[in-house]
Structures are given as C-alpha cells and as structure tokens.
Amino acid sequence: MTACTSQYTWFEVPRNDPPKRVAIQRTHDFREIYSLYDEATVREQASRCIQCGMPFCRVGCPLENRIPEWIRLAAEGEFLQAAAVSGLTSNMPEICSRLCPQERLCEGMCTLNTRTDPVPIGAIERFINEYAFAHGAVEAFPVMPNGLKVGVVGSGPAGLTCADELAKLGYAVTVFESLPVPGGLLVHGIPSFKIEKTVVERRVALLERRGIVFQTNVTVGRDLSLGELLATFDALFLGMGAQRGKRLGAPGEDLEGVYQALPFLVQKNVGCVTNLPPI
Ligand SMILES: Cc1cc2nc3c(=O)[nH]c(=O)nc-3n(C[C@H](O)[C@H](O)[C@H](O)COP(=O)(O)OP(=O)(O)OC[C@H]3O[C@@H](n4cnc5c(N)ncnc54)[C@H](O)[C@@H]3O)c2cc1C
Ligand code: SF4
CATH class of the missing domain: 1.10.1060.10 (Alpha-helical ferredoxin)
Structure with missing residues (x-):
C-alpha cells in the first residue's frame, strides 16, 4: 500500500x-x-x-x-x-x-x-x-534459559520492563508484588478512564507467556527477607516505586476524614486492603 x-x-x-x-x-x-x-x-x-x-x-x-x-x-x-x-x-x-x-x-x-x-x-x-x-500479532515466547535467576521486587512499569528485558536474555525471572494484582500504579493508581485494567492484564499475561513468574500478596521485607532472596537469586532488582504520598503541610491535614490521595486511589481502583479503614 x-x-x-x-x-x-x-x-x-x-x-x-x-x-x-x-x-x-x-x-x-x-x-x-x-x-x-x-x-x-x-x-x-x-x-x-x-x-x-x-x-x-x-x-x-x-x-x-x-x-x-x-x-x-x-x-x-x-x-x-x-x-x-x-x-x-x-x-x-x-x-x-x-x-x-x-x-x-x-x-x-x-x-x-x-x-x-x-x-x-x-x-x-x-x-x-x-x-x-x-489481529493476534503480539506474542511472547520463552527463550533458551541462561541458567541464572533474578528476583524483581515490585510489578510497576519499572519491574515489568526489567523482568521483560531479562527474560528476553534467558534469565529465569520471578516478580514479587505486595498487592493482589500486578501492575503497580498502572493498575492501582491510575484511574480506568485513562487506562483500563484489562490493558495492563493483557501485558502481564504476555510476560507470563514469556516465562516470567508473578508472586502476588508477597511483601519483601515482611513475608520474605532480602537475605532470603539474595540466597535464592543471582541478582535482585528493587522496583518498589514511591509508596508514600507527599504531605501537604497544611493545617488540618491530620483531622479525621482527611486522607492522602494514594491510599484512596488504591482502594477505589482495586478494592484491596490498605492500612486504612475503608474510605
Ligand atoms: C493517579 C495517577 C496518575 C498517573 N498518571 C500518569 C500518566 O498519565 N503518565 C505517566 O507517565 N505516569 C503517570 N503516573 C505515574 C506512574 O504511575 C508512576 O510513575 C509509575 O507507576 C512508577 O512506576 P514504578 O514501577 O517505579 O512504581 P509503581 O508503579 O509504584 O510500582 C511499584 C510496585 O511495587 C510494589 N511494592 C512496593 N514495595 C514492595 C515490597 N516491599 N514487596 C513487594 N512489592 C512491593 C507496590 O505494591 C507496587 O505495585 C500516575 C500516577 C498516579 C498515582
Ligand atoms: S518531528 Fe513530527 S513531522 Fe518530523 S518526523 Fe517526527 S512526527 Fe514526523
């Protein structure tokens, strides 16, 4: 054409x-x-x-x-x-x-x-x-393993990209994610009117077909120590993002009923448990 x-x-x-x-x-x-x-x-x-x-x-x-x-x-x-x-x-x-x-x-x-x-x-x-x-033209396949294992902590865009690149080189990659759903802020921060959850799920499914293993509901530092991971993997990538919201510094921000945006978004987006009561 x-x-x-x-x-x-x-x-x-x-x-x-x-x-x-x-x-x-x-x-x-x-x-x-x-x-x-x-x-x-x-x-x-x-x-x-x-x-x-x-x-x-x-x-x-x-x-x-x-x-x-x-x-x-x-x-x-x-x-x-x-x-x-x-x-x-x-x-x-x-x-x-x-x-x-x-x-x-x-x-x-x-x-x-x-x-x-x-x-x-x-x-x-x-x-x-x-x-x-x-048109079924996007696919991912496992490549010949190179015998090395990498642990990736966090499944936001940083962790997903790192995992993808390493898997393409033959590393056996396991991604650890605190939350029940992989994707980081792509899923639990950014509202669906900008990107629907299914778009991220589709990409994660592709990475799984490349051979990447996702372990969700695992918080590194609580459920698994860094020492345990270092004993298991040849290398680690820490892609935990910035989990703490920035405080406004305005009078009244500690009053009951005033919440930070991030935990609010997480609850509304994926309905998963945060360390706050339901907002
Ligand atoms: C409302 C909103 C809108 C946005 N819109 C845009 C936009 O339009 N364009 C844009 O470019 N960016 C946007 N961003 C920013 C973008 O989402 C972030 O820059 C990006 O997600 C950061 O990627 P990351 O992988 O570093 O971290 P994250 O996406 O935060 O992922 C980190 C992951 O690590 C997990 N984790 C943390 N600690 C542990 C642990 N100890 N053990 C296991 N897992 C752990 C977390 O649960 C999380 O899933 C937006 C953000 C928000 C909140
Ligand atoms: S700068 Fe704009 S016009 Fe030039 S190649 Fe890029 S998209 Fe095309």
Whole structure:
C-alpha cells in the first residue's frame, strides 16, 4: 500500500484527535474516554508527518522510539509492521501511548509545531498497537534459559520492563508484588478512564507467556527477607516505586476524614486492603 495523501498533507489536513466516547455512555461507566481512530483517519493523520531528516520527535522521546518509521508504515496502511517497529524500543507501547505526556515529549518536539499542530503520535501509536493485539500479532515466547535467576521486587512499569528485558536474555525471572494484582500504579493508581485494567492484564499475561513468574500478596521485607532472596537469586532488582504520598503541610491535614490521595486511589481502583479503614 502507498501513503494515502501528498507530502503537503500537514498543510491540507488539520490534526484530528481520536473521538471521545459519547458523554451519555461515559456517565454510565468508568472506561477509557477516547476511542480509536478508524483506519482511514489514522492513515491520513500519519500522512501529516513530513519524515524529517532530523526527527526531533525521537529526540523528545525518552526511549528514542523509531517514530518516523512506524508513522510512515501507518500512513501506508502497514499497521502490523508499524506495531512491530514500535515494539522494538518500547516494552509496553500500548501502555505508553495511553499515558506518556506526549505534548511535553515527542509531540512537543515535532517540527510541525513551528507551523501548525503536531502529528498525533500517541494516538497513532495506540491505534497500531491495538490493531496488532486485535489481529493476534503480539506474542511472547520463552527463550533458551541462561541458567541464572533474578528476583524483581515490585510489578510497576519499572519491574515489568526489567523482568521483560531479562527474560528476553534467558534469565529465569520471578516478580514479587505486595498487592493482589500486578501492575503497580498502572493498575492501582491510575484511574480506568485513562487506562483500563484489562490493558495492563493483557501485558502481564504476555510476560507470563514469556516465562516470567508473578508472586502476588508477597511483601519483601515482611513475608520474605532480602537475605532470603539474595540466597535464592543471582541478582535482585528493587522496583518498589514511591509508596508514600507527599504531605501537604497544611493545617488540618491530620483531622479525621482527611486522607492522602494514594491510599484512596488504591482502594477505589482495586478494592484491596490498605492500612486504612475503608474510605
Ligand atoms: C493517579 C495517577 C496518575 C498517573 N498518571 C500518569 C500518566 O498519565 N503518565 C505517566 O507517565 N505516569 C503517570 N503516573 C505515574 C506512574 O504511575 C508512576 O510513575 C509509575 O507507576 C512508577 O512506576 P514504578 O514501577 O517505579 O512504581 P509503581 O508503579 O509504584 O510500582 C511499584 C510496585 O511495587 C510494589 N511494592 C512496593 N514495595 C514492595 C515490597 N516491599 N514487596 C513487594 N512489592 C512491593 C507496590 O505494591 C507496587 O505495585 C500516575 C500516577 C498516579 C498515582
Ligand atoms: S518531528 Fe513530527 S513531522 Fe518530523 S518526523 Fe517526527 S512526527 Fe514526523
């Protein structure tokens, strides 16, 4: 397939963000706000990219994602190839595309900002990766074991990424997580209207198929000591995140009925027990 429009598409076609789900639906659930593009729109939006010789979008991306390459493939309608390229540098592109502050990163650096609105990089990334999942094109397999074992403490994005990279190299990885559900703040902090729990569950299931073992309801330091882990594993990765909320320092913050945001979010998101009574 060829790209659907001319090299001046950025001038002829305005940026078009994915449609919001209709308000009446959104008042009845807490699911993601934005729908996906349709195929024609994603190709048109991807065709706005001018394929810069010096792609500043990549400079703005902490992962240096190969953005112009997969945008060109998306413009050509080669969505599966585009998703494959996006997965070369990102361990969870379907998650980053929903959560990254693109306006400050890749899209904030897009050359088109000097004349018009940037390419909707995040929305295109989300489309191609959802397309790949929907077409069964995202899979993970165990590789030949290298004989070494690593324990990962914490199953947030840091722990998941570390586990994924090590498993690809043949390490036997076990992830220990305090809470009943893996995913860290992706699941128990960030509300579903931004990322639905099933998106993270799908990624965790993929990591399990790569051979990674998840042990939930295990708090390292209480149920298992670091010494025990060091005796069992060749190496440990500590990815426990920042579990304590920042205090406001305002008068009255210790009054009954005043709660920190994080335990509130955890209770509301996954309903699991925190060290607070139900809020
Ligand atoms: C409401 C909200 C919205 C956010 N929105 C965005 C966004 O849009 N974009 C963005 O980029 N970021 C966002 N963030 C921030 C993002 O979620 C965090 O930066 C990210 O999750 C940090 O990843 P992490 O792996 O370091 O830690 P976490 O995600 O916190 O994961 C750490 C995990 O370690 C576990 N753990 C801790 N101690 C132990 C122990 N002793 N034993 C076993 N397990 C343990 C915890 O239970 C937790 O599951 C948001 C955060 C919140 C709260
Ligand atoms: S900076 Fe913008 S226009 Fe240039 S390659 Fe990246 S996405 Fe395309």
